[in-house]
Amino acid sequence: MSDKPEKLITDDGLRLDGRHADEIRPMKIEIGVLSRADGSCYLEWGRNKILVGVFGPREAHPRRSQRADTAVIRYKYNMASFSVEDRARPGPSRRSIEISKVSREAFEPVIMAELFPKTAIDIFVEVLQADAGTRTAAINASSIALADAGIPMKGLVTSCAFGKVDGQIVLDLNKEEDNYGEADFPVAMTQDGEITLLQMDGNLTPEEIKKGFELVKKGCKEILEIQQAVLRKKFETPVEEPEEVPEETAEAEIEVLGAEPSLEYAPAAVVVEELIEEAEELEEELSEETVEACAVDEEAPECEKLEELIKEAEAEVVEGEAIEEVIEAEIEEEAEEEAFEDEADFEAAFEASFEEVSEPEEIEELEPEETVSEEAEFEPELEEFAEEEARFEEEPEFEEEAGIEEEPQLEEEAGIEEEPEFEEEAQLEEAVSEETFESEPDIESEAESGEEAPAETAVEAEEEPEEESRGPWKVVKDPSESGSRGENDE
Ligand code: UDP
Numbered sequence: 001m002s003d004k005p006e007k008l009i010t011d012d013g014l015r016l017d018g019r020h021a022d023e024i025r026p027m028k029i030e031i032g033v034l035s036r037a038d039g040s041c042y043l044e045w046g047r048n049k050i051l052v053g054v055f056g057p058r059e060a061h062p063r064r065s066q067r068a069d070t071a072v073i074r075y076k077y078n079m080a081s082f083s084v085e086d087r088a089r090p091g092p093s094r095r096s097i098e099i100s101k102v103s104r105e106a107f108e109p110v111i112m113a114e115l116f117p118k119t120a121i122d123i124f125v126e127v128l129q130a131d132a133g134t135r136t137a138a139i140n141a142s143s144i145a146l147a148d149a150g151i152p153m154k155g156l157v158t159s160c161a162f163g164k165v166d167g168q169i170v171l172d173l174n175k176e177e178d179n180y181g182e183a184d185f186p187v188a189m190t191q192d193g194e195i196t197l198l199q200m201d202g203n204l205t206p207e208e209i210k211k212g213f214e215l216v217k218k219g220c221k222e223i224l225e226i227q228q229a230v231l232r233k234k235f236e237t238p239v240e241e242p243e244e245v246p247e248e249t250a251e252a253e254i255e256v257l258g259a260e261p262s263l264e265y266a267p268a269a270v271v272v273e274e275l276i277e278e279a280e281e282l283e284e285e286l287s288e289e290t291v292e293a294c295a296v297d298e299e300a301p302e303c304e305k306l307e308e309l310i311k312e313a314e315a316e317v318v319e320g321e322a323i324e325e326v327i328e329a330e331i332e333e334e335a336e337e338e339a340f341e342d343e344a345d346f347e348a349a350f351e352a353s354f355e356e357v358s359e360p361e362e363i364e365e366l367e368p369e370e371t372v373s374e375e376a377e378f379e380p381e382l383e384e385f386a387e388e389e390a391r392f393e394e395e396p397e398f399e400e401e402a403g404i405e406e407e408p409q410l411e412e413e414a415g416i417e418e419e420p421e422f423e424e425e426a427q428l429e430e431a432v433s434e435e436t437f438e439s440e441p442d443i444e445s446e447a448e449s450g451e452e453a454p455a456e457t458a459v460e461a462e463e464e465p466e467e468e469s470r471g472p473w474k475v476v477k478d479p480s481e482s483g484s485r486g487e488n489d490e
Contacts, residue, residue, distance in 0.1 A: 007166060026044075026046065040052060046133070051125075051141075070113045073107060112153065125141070143157045181202070187216045
């Protein structure tokens with residue numbers, strides 16, 4: 001053991017390693033350093049070097065150690081014989097057993113062990129190099145390793161010690177300060193500030209403890225920030241950078257984007273939106289009236305009429321939405337076709353594509369068949385749609401079921417001249433549902449027929465290179481670099 005230095009705090013108020021009283025030693029953390037552990041961490045804090053491996057939750061052995069209601073947390077602190085100046089005796093000692101116990105208890109309030117009954121969560125700590133504060137360093141490293149292992153925790157645990165050196169309260173003692181100081185006071189706390197470890201070696205007054213706690217809180221806050229930064233860097237999902245497009249293509253795309261009106265503001269789209277809104281409003285009003293009328297007299301004549309009107313309004317909504325889809329598809333198609341043409345040509349073509357639907361009356365006149373054929377162009381899997389149309393025509397019962405007979409009368413009563421024929425509406429509705437349900441059998445039939453396309457896709461997907469693991473990395477918070485504090489590490 002080195003001789004006692006004359007002073008532990010110099011005349012200018014600095015400690016022997018150059019730190020101020022309220023400064024922690026530089027900390028360096030690597031995460032995921034052990035491939036066989038579920039979680040691991042290597043931590044350097046000043047001259048301390050600590051390695052932690054976490055295993056579990058895994059079946060607890062021996063079985064008699066299992067607990068039916070919770071996981072068993074086991075913490076093993078071990079100091080390598082070469083970690084200290086004088087050779088440490090290998091194997092458990094009173095000191096290592098004590099440190100293992102208090103450190104386990106420091107984690108018990110945060111680890112959600114009740115989620116894993118009959119299992120064990122093992123935390124193995126190896127002190128490779130010791131320079132005072134190894135238990136606090138090990139707790140900080142264990143917290144990271146537990147998170148790396150994915151053990152559910154209510155928060156991280158952070159640990160730091162304060163002590164009394166040359167009559168002064170200082171934060172995070174080093175070896176000389178620990179050996180020759182008057183007191184050593186290790187503390188661990190959750191990120192919410194709840195104390196989970198508190199020990200004292202030496203003599204301190206209540207005022208000194210109070211002052212020391214202020215320092216420890218500050219130290220733990222700094223350590224928590226380092227821990228969080230390490231974990232964030234390891235587990236944060238990287239934001240995907242947009243692919244770089246060649247300059248020419250990019251310019252062309254910008255032109256198209258500039259020229260291409262959004263569906264939201266396209267005149268035809270606005271008309272369709274209005275159409276849908278009106279129909280929906282009508283439906284809401286009618287619904288209220290119907291409810292009131294029917295509440296008074298279920299057989300009231302207007303009750304029946306109004307119900308019919310509601311059906312018509314609903315049908316109009318369906319058609320309006322179908323037309324909107326067609327417009328959207330047209331806009332997309334036009335934009336693609338004209339992407340690299342002259343801007344004037346593009347505008348002309350674009351306007352032409354809207355002529356059919358620029359007036360509300362014209363939109364109303366769109367035949368459902370046209371709608372279907374337009375959709376079929378964009379959606380090849382809807383080829384069977386034509387067959388469906390044929391089936392509708394062959395099924396006269398369908399019209400009867402839909403109550404088409406009352407349709408002309410209704411139109412007169414409602415005075416809605418633009419009302420599309422119910423048969424067409426029904427077809428549209430049916431088309432929409434067919435679109436939904438027909439696509440699945442397509443996939444199944446492909447799979448049954450043994451076509452290789454989906455398989456190839458799967459293989460391609462598998463062959464795609466996995467996102468490169470970023471592997472272990474380091475976060476170094478070296479206060480000496482910031483100029484606010486410093487220690488000349490070896
Ligand atoms: N130490 C040592 N030999 C031992 C135990 C401890 O040299 O057998 C040194 C070691 O550097 C350790 C320091 O004494 O860090 C303080 O030990 P303490 O028991 O206070 O625990 P710690 O501060 O490491 O948590």
